[in-house]
Amino acid sequence: xxxxxxMRGKSKxxxxxxxxxxxxxxxxxxxxxxxxxxPFPAKFIDTVTVTVNGAAAVDSQWSGAVSANPYMAIKVxxxxxxxxxxxxxxxxxxxxxxxxxxx
Amino acid sequence: MKKTLLxxxxxxxxxxxxxxxxxxxxxxxxxxxxxxxxKAKSPKIDFNEYKDGGYIYSADAKAQxxxxxxxxxxxxxxxxxxxxxxxxxxxxxxCFGSDVSKIxxxxxxxDEASQEVVTLEGSINKCRTDAGLKPYKWKKxxxxxxxxxxxxxxxxxxxxxxxxxxxxxKAFNEGRDIYVNPTxxxxxxxxxxxxxxxxxxxxxxxxSPNLGHTTHFPVFRAKxxxxxxxHRRYGGCHKNMRAKPFKAQSKEYRNLEFFQAYMSNGxxxxxxxxxx
Amino acid sequence: xxxxxxxKGTLATGAAAVAVNAGLLTPSTVxxxxxxxxxxxxxxxxxxxxxxxxxxxxxxxxIKLKAPAIAENGAVTPVxxxxxxxxxxxxxxxxxxxxxxxxxxxxxxxxxxxGYASTRIKxxxxxxxxxxxxxxxxxxxxEQEVKVTIGGCGG
Numbered sequence: 001x002x003x004x005x006x007m008r009g010k011s012k013x014x015x016x017x018x019x020x021x022x023x024x025x026x027x028x029x030x031x032x033x034x035x036x037x038x039p040f041p042a043k044f045i046d047t048v049t050v051t052v053n054g055a056a057a058v059d060s061q062w063s064g065a066v067s068a069n070p071y072m073a074i075k076v077x078x079x080x081x082x083x084x085x086x087x088x089x090x091x092x093x094x095x096x097x098x099x100x101x102x103x
Numbered sequence: 104m105k106k107t108l109l110x111x112x113x114x115x116x117x118x119x120x121x122x123x124x125x126x127x128x129x130x131x132x133x134x135x136x137x138x139x140x141x142k143a144k145s146p147k148i149d150f151n152e153y154k155d156g157g158y159i160y161s162a163d164a165k166a167q168x169x170x171x172x173x174x175x176x177x178x179x180x181x182x183x184x185x186x187x188x189x190x191x192x193x194x195x196x197x198c199f200g201s202d203v204s205k206i207x208x209x210x211x212x213x214d215e216a217s218q219e220v221v222t223l224e225g226s227i228n229k230c231r232t233d234a235g236l237k238p239y240k241w242k243k244x245x246x247x248x249x250x251x252x253x254x255x256x257x258x259x260x261x262x263x264x265x266x267x268x269x270x271x272x273k274a275f276n277e278g279r280d281i282y283v284n285p286t287x288x289x290x291x292x293x294x295x296x297x298x299x300x301x302x303x304x305x306x307x308x309x310x311s312p313n314l315g316h317t318t319h320f321p322v323f324r325a326k327x328x329x330x331x332x333x334h335r336r337y338g339g340c341h342k343n344m345r346a347k348p349f350k351a352q353s354k355e356y357r358n359l360e361f362f363q364a365y366m367s368n369g370x371x372x373x374x375x376x377x378x379x
Numbered sequence: 380x381x382x383x384x385x386x387k388g389t390l391a392t393g394a395a396a397v398a399v400n401a402g403l404l405t406p407s408t409v410x411x412x413x414x415x416x417x418x419x420x421x422x423x424x425x426x427x428x429x430x431x432x433x434x435x436x437x438x439x440x441x442i443k444l445k446a447p448a449i450a451e452n453g454a455v456t457p458v459x460x461x462x463x464x465x466x467x468x469x470x471x472x473x474x475x476x477x478x479x480x481x482x483x484x485x486x487x488x489x490x491x492x493x494g495y496a497s498t499r500i501k502x503x504x505x506x507x508x509x510x511x512x513x514x515x516x517x518x519x520x521x522e523q524e525v526k527v528t529i530g531g532c533g534g
């Protein structure tokens with residue numbers, strides 16, 4: 001099942017802040033399951049990429065120490081109407097993507 | 104001897120220590136005294152800010168809260184609530200009408216026929232069971248999501264609980280008794296923390312003022328990474344204070360909610376809220 | 380755990396594959412492999428070596444690091460690194476000094492991206508949040524203590 005992403009982006013004076021809210025447990029693999037005595041298996045987003053009009057902008061790598069249901073914001077030099085695309089994967093192979101046209 | 108909240112606090116005496124277990128106060132007088140108390144306590148904080156809870160006392164905490172509220176994690180819950188509402192739309196509209204922005208502000212209210220306080224969550228489930236549908240669980244899950252959806256759509260509306268009968272006044276006072284009477288292993292009352300000591304720290308927690316307590320429910324607590332209803336929080340707090348919690352939607356918690364909501368009259372509804 | 384290998388074209392997940400096939404990501408914009416070495420490092424120096432090949436950083440007042448003085452909830456600590464006052468910002472790394480694995484996340488910038496990142500991270504106890512910025516080939520650092528408390532009464 002695709003990882004769910006909410007995205008917002010508005011350009012002001014040629015600079016846009018792109019914000020994303022992602023639904024993901026971000027299990028680091030260290031947290032103990034008290035019932036079984038074993039850690040909850042690691043399941044966390046590990047790579048996030050952002051492109052603007054198809055060109056690479058941000059290549060981000062995460063550990064399980066990023067908070068659950070993560071929030072992320074980056075900034076790009078872009079104008080209203082430019083297309084921003086966010087793609088991500090987690091360590092188990094799940095993926096998600098979202099795109100928008102900047103306001 | 105009947106001691107009003109304000110007089111007792113001015114004298115630095117705990118109300119519970121000298122008042123009888125069951126008191127009868129005039130709700131509006133009591134509410135006005137509480138508003139005056141908080142005004143005297145924090146002259147720089149405007150009445151309308153109390154809907155933001157404990158965050159009015161700490162700029163550092165408020166900045167973190169605003170960062171979260173900017174793109175809040177409860178958006179999914181609101182969508183889920185909307186989906187649940189739409190799923191049984193015919194049933195819900197028969198009970199509540201079709202304008203989802205007008206539902207939350209009506210609750211809680213005192214129902215004369217049954218002489219009971221009726222809450223939003225209680226009504227949602229009653230509506231379901233009356234129509235032969237399975238009721239939702241009380242403290243979290245779909246019920247909280249539907250409540251969040253309705254609260255979100257009523258943002259900006261003012262809390263306006265009416266007390267227009269002896270029965271309603273009695274329910275208010277019963278709720279007030281739960282609020283002011285000490286209970287549990289620590290012999291603490293809600294008032295001890297949330298009125299007399301609001302704005303101070305209880306170990307690592309900043310105590311929120313009871314003025315405005317109900318405006319932002321249901322809450323998405325970072326701790327739960329999930330939504331919870333007001334009664335879930337009541338129970339959780341009682342448990343933490345080593346007092347026996349009442350059941351969600353019990354008469355006790357409904358009366359407490361009635362008292363607390365009335366005391367927040369005039370404040371804006373801003374649920375669902377993000378909390379630590 | 381199969382790592383995504385961009386160059387080989389064997390992609391475990393759909394998103395990057397779609398992008399490659401659509402010609403949106405060219406070999407010149409190679410996405411680096413997830414930096415396992417850096418994300419296993421137990422000290423901040425080792426983590427920085429893993430990310431940048433060096434741990435020699437100079438403190439810089441041009442990095443605006445925003446983090447709370449006292450975290451409301453250590454598991455959701457908001458952190459913002461704003462290096463827009465610096466020129467030639469290539470990447471940002473965020474570390475949590477006392478986390479078992481100090482490296483939390485990295486951001487590499489290209490094209491239209493500006494040196495700015497905001498996120499929420501997990502901090503297990505009072506420690507420093509460290510922002511390291513690579514700009515003009517050099518490493519710069521800003522850090523700040525964040526108090527993390529547990530054992531409140533609110534539960």
